[in-house]
Amino acid sequence: MTINELRKMMPWIEDYFSAFAIDPAQFGSRKLEELGSILGEDYFIEMGSSSLAFTDGFFLFIEQARALQQGSGSTVESLTVLPGRNKNGENEAFSVNLKKGEVTAIVGPTGSGKSRLLADIESLAQEDTPTGRKILVNGRAPGDEERFSTEGRFIAQLSQNMNFVMDLSVEEFLTMHAESRMVDEVSRIVQKIYDTANILAGEPFSRETPVTELSGGQSRALMIADTALLSPASVVLIDEIENAGVDKVRSLKLLVSNNKIVLISTHDPLLALSADQRLVIQNGGISKLIKTTLNEKKYLKSLEKIDRKLTLLRNQLRMGKEIDFSDFLV
Numbered sequence: 001m002t003i004n005e006l007r008k009m010m011p012w013i014e015d016y017f018s019a020f021a022i023d024p025a026q027f028g029s030r031k032l033e034e035l036g037s038i039l040g041e042d043y044f045i046e047m048g049s050s051s052l053a054f055t056d057g058f059f060l061f062i063e064q065a066r067a068l069q070q071g072s073g074s075t076v077e078s079l080t081v082l083p084g085r086n087k088n089g090e091n092e093a094f095s096v097n098l099k100k101g102e103v104t105a106i107v108g109p110t111g112s113g114k115s116r117l118l119a120d121i122e123s124l125a126q127e128d129t130p131t132g133r134k135i136l137v138n139g140r141a142p143g144d145e146e147r148f149s150t151e152g153r154f155i156a157q158l159s160q161n162m163n164f165v166m167d168l169s170v171e172e173f174l175t176m177h178a179e180s181r182m183v184d185e186v187s188r189i190v191q192k193i194y195d196t197a198n199i200l201a202g203e204p205f206s207r208e209t210p211v212t213e214l215s216g217g218q219s220r221a222l223m224i225a226d227t228a229l230l231s232p233a234s235v236v237l238i239d240e241i242e243n244a245g246v247d248k249v250r251s252l253k254l255l256v257s258n259n260k261i262v263l264i265s266t267h268d269p270l271l272a273l274s275a276d277q278r279l280v281i282q283n284g285g286i287s288k289l290i291k292t293t294l295n296e297k298k299y300l301k302s303l304e305k306i307d308r309k310l311t312l313l314r315n316q317l318r319m320g321k322e323i324d325f326s327d328f329l330v
């Protein structure tokens with residue numbers, strides 16, 4: 001496949017060329033594989049026999065380009081979680097200040113209160129939830145209008161149990177959302193989100209699929225792509241991405257950009273160590289804030305390799321194949 005053929009297949013790719021001031025006409029007839037040498041190794045795109053395989057570098061490319069296009073855009077510079085009480089009614093020891101561009105993992109045993117913390121932030125709690133926490137935006141308490149308005153919400157939440165209640169196809173849903181955001185070129189952004197969601201989802205789906213018929217993983221992938229590419233949210237809350245049948249590492253890269261505050265509740269070491277820091281929740285209260293160490297970061301690449309192998313194995317299992325351990329054990 002040539003670069004021009006890719007441009008025809010995915011017209012939205014032009015956005016990224018223009019964000020990087022690259023004129024694709026200069027190398028349009030060259031093979032896709034050569035894109036790596038043009039953009040730099042990190043952006044290399046592999047070609048399978050019948051399908052495209054995108055590297056993580058490509059996703060980073062997309063993400064960086066998007067951040068460039070959107071500029072700093074975000075209005076939320078910081079979120080502060082003022083101390084509340086744990087399940088025993090004891091005061092939390094310290095407040096937590098989350099800044100733009102930071103990714104924070106929330107870790108802790110099952111039932112410890114990770115989702116509760118996300119819910120406090122989502123509802124911009126003002127000492128009116130079971131924890132008694134208070135959330136400040138840019139250093140001040142939001143007014144009721146800000147808290148309860150559905151317009152211009154700057155917080156997006158992705159959770160494990162996402163159900164669509166509308167009777168719309170994927171295409172209708174995305175079109176409606178894009179139109180409500182008053183974007184230019186609705187059909188182009190719709191295709192971009194659809195293509196990205198299909199890359200993230202374990203099993204592909206068509207534009208005509210009713211959203212109510214999407215599997216858990218597929219609807220998750222659709223909402224991740226939608227949030228990353230269309231929602232103007234400057235705070236993204238993610239509740240356990242790991243079991244959703246989506247490519248979690250790529251999803252995180254897509255959602256995280258320099259101008260967002262991202263919180264992710266997780267039991268997954270790969271996701272937790274991808275974050276800048278982690279909040280430890282015990283018995284309903286925030287008990288520690290640990291910065292990810294350089295040593296931990298050093299092992300991320302190896303963890304990613306192990307995780308890819310496990311994903312392959314999981315896919316073989318899902319497809320009803322006999323497991324091939326030849327690559328796994330080296």
Ligand SMILES: Nc1ncnc2c1ncn2[C@@H]1O[C@H](COP(=O)(O)OP(=O)(O)OP(=O)(O)O)[C@@H](O)[C@H]1O
Pocket residue numbers: 085086087108109110111112113114115116117130131283284285
């Ligand atoms: N500080 C608190 N005070 C009172 N109740 C709390 C507090 N923190 C959490 N809870 C309650 O404890 C229950 C379990 O919390 P939550 O669902 O947030 O746990 P979790 O860590 O997300 O668990 P899992 O890992 O299983 O998803 C919820 O009903 C929640 O409202």
